[in-house]
Every structure is written in C-alpha cells, then in structure tokens.
Amino acid sequence: MSHYAPPADARPEGNPTFDPDGGPTLAQQLAAFAAHCATQGVPGDVAASVGQRTLDVLGLCVAAHRLPTSAAAIGHVLDQGGHPQATVVGVPTRVNAAQAAFANGVLAHSLDYDDTHLPSVLHPSASVVPAALAAAEHAGASGELTVRAIAVGLEVAVRLGMAGYDEKLGNSVFFEHGQHATSITGAMGSAVAAAIAYGLDEKGIADALGITASLASGIIEANRTGGTVKRLHCGYAAQAGVTAAQLVRRGFTGPPTVLEGRFGFFEAWLHGQFFPTAITDGLGTEWSVPGIFFKPYPANHFTHTTVDAGRAFAAQGITPELVAEVVIGVAGSTARTIGEPIEVKRTPETGYQAQFSGPYAFAAGLIGGGGLATGLDDYTDELAQDPLRRALMAKVSVVDDAECNAIYPFQFPAVVTLRTTDGRELVEKVLTNRGGPARPLSDAELGRKFSDNVAGRLSADVAATVSTAVLALGDVTDLVGTLAPLSHFIPTATEESP
Structure with a gap:
C-alpha cells in the first residue's frame, strides 16, 4: 500500500490563507496525492482493478454502437474536425483528444452497464477512463502512467462524491438536489487523470481542478420523465477534464480554494453541506477503487x-x-x-x-x-x-x-x-449486489462480459489480444497500437435500438 502523506508545504507560496493553521486546501491536498502517485505508483490491487475497469469501459464503448444516440455523438465529433490526437472506439479516424474523451464517455455510459460506487451512487469509470486514455494517447504517455492517472482520477471522483454523502440522510446530497454526481465529480476526477497523463506538476493538477469546477454539470430529471440527455453526461465530464488540463498547460489557473471556498464547488452545488473528511481521511493509504461495483446486468x-x-x-x-x-x-x-x-x-x-x-x-x-x-x-x-x-x-x-x-x-x-x-x-x-465486494465477479465473468459486448464487431482473436493487453495496461508501451484494433469493426447490419 502507498504511504503517502500530504507534505507540509503543499500550498504554493503566495496563495491566500484558507484555514487558521495555514495548511493546504482540499484541492492542494488532492493534487499532492496525485503528484505523489504519478511518480511513486499505486498499490498492486489498485493497478489490477484499473486494468479490469478499463477493459469493462472499452467493451461498453464497442457495445454502445448499437444505439442511434452513439451515431449522433460520433457524427457530432467528426463534424468538429481538428488534429488527429486520440482514438474514438469504433472510428477509424483519430480526432482531437477532448472530442475523443467526449465520444468515448458518451459510449461508456449509454447502456447503463458501467460500474458504480456505493454509497455515493456514482459511476466513475465512464468519464475518468475515457479522459485518461485520450490524454495519454495525445501525450504519448506510458501504460504505467496511464494506470496511475486512471487510479487517482477514480479515487478523486469517489472521494468528492462521498463528501456529498450524508449518513444521517442516508443518501447523496447531490442526488437529493437533482444533481448527477456521476458527471459532476466525474469531471473533477477526469481533470486529475488528464493532468497526470499530460505530465502536469502538483500545482498544475490543482489548477486543473480549479478550472474544471466551472465546467462540471449534470441534472437527473431524465431519470424520471425521459430523454436521452443522461447519455451525454460522462462525455461532457471527460471532455471537461481533458480541456481543463490542456488549458493549464497553456497557462490558465484556478482558485486554490475551489472546493471548500465561500463561492467554491461545494457551496455552489451543495449549499455548503459537505463532509471534508471523506476527501482527506486515509488519502493514499485507503483506496476506494478496488471496491467499486461492476455491473453484471445492462440496466439501472x-x-x-x-x-x-x-x-x-x-x-x-x-x-x-x-x-x-x-x-x-x-x-x-x-x-x-x-x-x-x-x-x-x-x-x-x-x-x-x-x-x-x-x-x-x-x-x-x-x-x-x-x-x-x-x-x-x-x-x-x-x-x-x-x-x-x-x-x-x-x-x-x-x-x-x-x-x-x-x-x-x-x-x-x-x-x-x-x-x-x-x-x-x-x-x-x-441483500447484496453481485459485482460488489460481497459477491465479486471473477476474471472469467468480466471476460465473458467483455466478449459479449464486442461479439459481432471484433473477431475472437482480436478481442482476446485486446483483453490481454488491457488487463496488463501497466506494461503497455504502445498505447496507440493497443487501442488501434478497437477502431475497426467487423461490418454489421443496420443497428436497432436496444
């Protein structure tokens, strides 16, 4: 396990004092944690879980091509043009990184088959994985750094989600306000993941959080009365994270008190009703990532x-x-x-x-x-x-x-x-969900889910090759080559809405 502890001098010199002790702000503590993991690594069980979650997301992206909304999202991305920087699953033409993150985020969340963290009730991988992969492709990052980026991005998304979980209420305050924590905290986790993939330092990671807080959004009324807008949420979260990291590289900065400040993230979203210890307690020694629930069935x-x-x-x-x-x-x-x-x-x-x-x-x-x-x-x-x-x-x-x-x-x-x-x-x-820590899915079951999701679009040999590489993502030296088979599908008949 990692033995990270936030350094005493984590707050850059010259930032305004937030607490009486002059300690680092929440964003700075998260940034220090992220920068430490980017250079020193993450625990083995966390890295293994990242490989499983990346494979799960990529399989979902392939399967989601059956949806007309997927074709619409991809068409929208291709209309934007831009430099060939990253892969959209199922699309031979590479697109700019932020748009690739958007498209794959939409695909990953569209079938309601993506993983869930409890009790925050958010779906972290569908935004964080697309953001990290897009930024890593663009930056030429190693598989090892990509694993670290995804791991930290997931952890940040979950911890921010848990900061909005009220034990007395027994529910997420985000949810009670009609807010989609998946896309709101997912954007923040995506920003950290993209920042690591782009090689930003500790201050740059904090700035990425500071910028993304102005981009994060999502409401869940569609769950009640219909509409397909929810499928866009993880796409915009992933896009926001990549865009924020790119803007930091060009010199933009964010407020160091972006999370707990008087006009910060938690005040804006939760009217100041949040639990900061959920962000900081055990940071770097107690990881949420391996306990995120996989979905065995493609439904809510x-x-x-x-x-x-x-x-x-x-x-x-x-x-x-x-x-x-x-x-x-x-x-x-x-x-x-x-x-x-x-x-x-x-x-x-x-x-x-x-x-x-x-x-x-x-x-x-x-x-x-x-x-x-x-x-x-x-x-x-x-x-x-x-x-x-x-x-x-x-x-x-x-x-x-x-x-x-x-x-x-x-x-x-x-x-x-x-x-x-x-x-x-x-x-x-x-009384317990299959796919969670009490009833985990085996590697064979996760492999079956991936095989089912890509059936008819990838040959069995290609699917097996991709699966093996992604499960060992930390050892991959050619991320572009690893993802390339996912951009060319076996021709299929006209798709029908599921």
Missing part, C-alpha cells in the same frame, strides 16, 4: 437484485404461468426510480425504459436471458412490449421495504414476495 443498478430474485424463483421451478402476484420490496429511494409511476414501469415502450423498470427486471430474471443472467439482447424494444412479459409485469408492484431501507445505499437490496396461482407464498431476499 437498482434493478439488479430483483433480476437475481427472479433467477432464484426460476431455479425453484416457478414459471410465468404460475405467478399470481409479485411484490418487490426495495429502499424508498430506489422505488422512486424503478417503481414510479407504476403504470409506466409495468408497460415500458422501449428497451431503455425497461432498464429502469423493477417489474421488467423481475420478468427478465424469471424468464432468463444471456450474458451473466441477462444481457444486452434482453433489453430490446421488442421484448419491452412482449405480451408474455407485459402480462407478468402487470402482476408486479414495487413498495418501500424497511429492511432494504436499513441497508441502502451500501447495497441496493430487494425482498421479493411471490404468490403462486396454487396459493403458495415464496420470498427471496437478495
């Missing part, structure tokens, strides 16, 4: 334990014809997303709407599917409107459950009660 993370419950009932011989009624008990905060309004959740019109539906998750789990229990092909427009699934969803309710409330948001549990047509009552409790 709140639905995953319901999928597991459906699979458990299927294993007991329950078929759709035997179901009379189902009650899904979840935490109240998740019920708002996957169970309200229930009429809409029982009748999703599209695969995208089905990804946010508790009733659909139960149907998908009970009927069974591909991937690691359900896969991308189980969330299509056709299946969302399938009469068998519609009939099953009509029997499903989603309610607030006290046991689940006591566990959330450290897990997204479900207590599912099923009454059969012959009068039996069965209960399945799934």
Whole structure:
C-alpha cells in the first residue's frame, strides 16, 4: 500500500490563507496525492482493478454502437474536425483528444452497464477512463502512467462524491438536489487523470481542478420523465477534464480554494453541506477503487437484485404461468426510480425504459436471458412490449421495504414476495449486489462480459489480444497500437435500438 502523506508545504507560496493553521486546501491536498502517485505508483490491487475497469469501459464503448444516440455523438465529433490526437472506439479516424474523451464517455455510459460506487451512487469509470486514455494517447504517455492517472482520477471522483454523502440522510446530497454526481465529480476526477497523463506538476493538477469546477454539470430529471440527455453526461465530464488540463498547460489557473471556498464547488452545488473528511481521511493509504461495483446486468443498478430474485424463483421451478402476484420490496429511494409511476414501469415502450423498470427486471430474471443472467439482447424494444412479459409485469408492484431501507445505499437490496396461482407464498431476499465486494465477479465473468459486448464487431482473436493487453495496461508501451484494433469493426447490419 502507498504511504503517502500530504507534505507540509503543499500550498504554493503566495496563495491566500484558507484555514487558521495555514495548511493546504482540499484541492492542494488532492493534487499532492496525485503528484505523489504519478511518480511513486499505486498499490498492486489498485493497478489490477484499473486494468479490469478499463477493459469493462472499452467493451461498453464497442457495445454502445448499437444505439442511434452513439451515431449522433460520433457524427457530432467528426463534424468538429481538428488534429488527429486520440482514438474514438469504433472510428477509424483519430480526432482531437477532448472530442475523443467526449465520444468515448458518451459510449461508456449509454447502456447503463458501467460500474458504480456505493454509497455515493456514482459511476466513475465512464468519464475518468475515457479522459485518461485520450490524454495519454495525445501525450504519448506510458501504460504505467496511464494506470496511475486512471487510479487517482477514480479515487478523486469517489472521494468528492462521498463528501456529498450524508449518513444521517442516508443518501447523496447531490442526488437529493437533482444533481448527477456521476458527471459532476466525474469531471473533477477526469481533470486529475488528464493532468497526470499530460505530465502536469502538483500545482498544475490543482489548477486543473480549479478550472474544471466551472465546467462540471449534470441534472437527473431524465431519470424520471425521459430523454436521452443522461447519455451525454460522462462525455461532457471527460471532455471537461481533458480541456481543463490542456488549458493549464497553456497557462490558465484556478482558485486554490475551489472546493471548500465561500463561492467554491461545494457551496455552489451543495449549499455548503459537505463532509471534508471523506476527501482527506486515509488519502493514499485507503483506496476506494478496488471496491467499486461492476455491473453484471445492462440496466439501472437498482434493478439488479430483483433480476437475481427472479433467477432464484426460476431455479425453484416457478414459471410465468404460475405467478399470481409479485411484490418487490426495495429502499424508498430506489422505488422512486424503478417503481414510479407504476403504470409506466409495468408497460415500458422501449428497451431503455425497461432498464429502469423493477417489474421488467423481475420478468427478465424469471424468464432468463444471456450474458451473466441477462444481457444486452434482453433489453430490446421488442421484448419491452412482449405480451408474455407485459402480462407478468402487470402482476408486479414495487413498495418501500424497511429492511432494504436499513441497508441502502451500501447495497441496493430487494425482498421479493411471490404468490403462486396454487396459493403458495415464496420470498427471496437478495441483500447484496453481485459485482460488489460481497459477491465479486471473477476474471472469467468480466471476460465473458467483455466478449459479449464486442461479439459481432471484433473477431475472437482480436478481442482476446485486446483483453490481454488491457488487463496488463501497466506494461503497455504502445498505447496507440493497443487501442488501434478497437477502431475497426467487423461490418454489421443496420443497428436497432436496444
């Protein structure tokens, strides 16, 4: 493990004093940590986790090409022109680094299949990995430095997200304000990752944070009433981070008190309600990165334990014809997303709407599917409107459950009660999420997810070569060459919306 401790002189000379002791500001402490890791490295388990997360993101970027919004985002990027600096997954033409980060960030987050940190409930890799890869390609950084950049960027994003997590409230203050912490803190983590990849020093990293705070944004109303704008959020976060680091290289600076200052990040977003110890406690010795939850299923993370419950009932011989009624008990905060309004959740019109539906998750789990229990092909427009699934969803309710409330948001549990047509009552409790530390995915399972995501677009040989290289990213000397196979797909038929 790293033994980093912020140096006493971390604050550059001449900066205004913020606290009575004259110590470094929060941004300066994060910058000192980042600069230390850039030169001294990160723990082995953290580096291994970075390889897994990078592979996961790249597979998601390939799979997301099935979406019309992906074509729109890529078309937008290609229209901008610019210097060939970095790779967009699935695009033969290299584009400028900030635009590559944007495109890959959009792709990575578009299928709701990217990793999640709990209890902050944010998706850090979908912005940080695209930002780091784009900046590293542009700068000619080594695989080793790229791993360090991603690791620190993820850690910063998570710690800033946790600074907005209120234990008494039991939820993220960002979320309660309608803010998308994924894109807001993801932009900040992306800035640190890009700054490391570009070789900025400690002050430059702090300046990148100071600039990015003015670029970070995102609201989550689309989760409630629709729209595909959420797919853009990680793209803009990644782009913001790369752009900020580039501007620092040209001389722009940011305020050293950007995080805790009177008109800083936490005042602007959370009205000053934040927890600074979440940023500083154990910084450099206690890492969050290996504990970030992978997603085994391509749907809103709140639905995953319901999928597991459906699979458990299927294993007991329950078929759709035997179901009379189902009650899904979840935490109240998740019920708002996957169970309200229930009429809409029982009748999703599209695969995208089905990804946010508790009733659909139960149907998908009970009927069974591909991937690691359900896969991308189980969330299509056709299946969302399938009469068998519609009939099953009509029997499903989603309610607030006290046991689940006591566990959330450290897990997204479900207590599912099923009454059969012959009068039996069965209960399945799934209190931990598959893909998290309590039920981790094996390397083989993560490899299966990657293979499924790239199937039909990369040959098996190319997929295996990319997988091996990315999992050992720290040993890569030619990042451009490693990513090159991802820019040329096997020709496919016209894509359909999932």
